[in-house]
Amino acid sequence: MDMSLRARSTNLKQASTLSDASEIPLLPTNNNDNNNNNNNNHVTERPPIPRPTISQRALESTAHLANLLPTGTLLAFQLLIPIFTNNGSCDAATRPLTLILLAILAFSCFLACFTDSFKTPDGQIYYGLATFKGLWIFDYQAASISGVPSDLNRYKVGFIDFVHAVLSVLVFVAVALRDKNVVSCFYPTPNHETKQILDIVPIGIGVICSLLFVVFPTRRHGIGFPVTPDKR
Structure with missing residues (x-):
């Protein structure tokens, strides 16, 4: 009887020890931190930008x-x-x-x-060739109808x-x-x-x-x- 009681008490102690050990929380490992560091290092390392030729x-x-x-x-x-x-x-x-x-x-x-242009009062634009005396208008007849500026001398060549x-x-x-x-x-x-x-x-x-x-x-x-x- 004594031998059987001692054996049962020993088994109960071992079972309680195992149950207590299973209830201890596990500490987090640093695998995630290492992965984050590796990812950060991978992101920050960029290839150098080539200079324009x-x-x-x-x-x-x-x-x-x-x-x-x-x-x-x-x-x-x-x-x-x-x-x-x-x-x-x-x-x-x-x-x-x-x-x-x-x-x-x-x-x-x-x-x-050496070409220049001017805008008449009706909104039309006329072109001409600048000379040493003023502006020689290409289409003078149509420009005269619309209104030729009087100061064509300011368009002379410089x-x-x-x-x-x-x-x-x-x-x-x-x-x-x-x-x-x-x-x-x-x-x-x-x-x-x-x-x-x-x-x-x-x-x-x-x-x-x-x-x-x-x-x-x-x-x-x-x-x-x-x-x-x-x-x-």
Whole structure:
């Protein structure tokens, strides 16, 4: 009897010990914290942003400068250059034709800087060519009916007009040098030095022309340029 009581008491003590141990709450582990730290480290580590290349900066600068060109000339350039150059694959016949086209478009940029416009009292806009004596109106008969301003002498050619004409030609050259069809036509396989020049020259033209356009502003609104309501 004594042996059986002792065995039962021992079993009861072991069972109570196990039940007490199961009621002890478990402490939280740091696995979540480690995962959060790993996730944070994974989020904060970002690949470095690549810097823009010289050609990309040249494209950006020439894109802004293209706004200074007449819209008609720029549209003709974008439409005709792929046709004249055969999408950059020039031969002995298309290469001189492309050069003639570029010369004509550059001259149109030069000539557009000497054109101006005025608005009549009925709201019509008339264009003319600025001369050393005043403004030569293209459609004088229709303008005379609407009302020609009496002070046409203030439209005469000045020094700033020649500055803007030269700058417009330079801007057009910069835009043409950044066109892949023109470059492929005249430089199908450029060497390293030529490629560097084609990348650097438009940037230099862009910086110089931007500064000169600010130093020498113009109030003319010729063919291909918008007419601002504050002046006309």
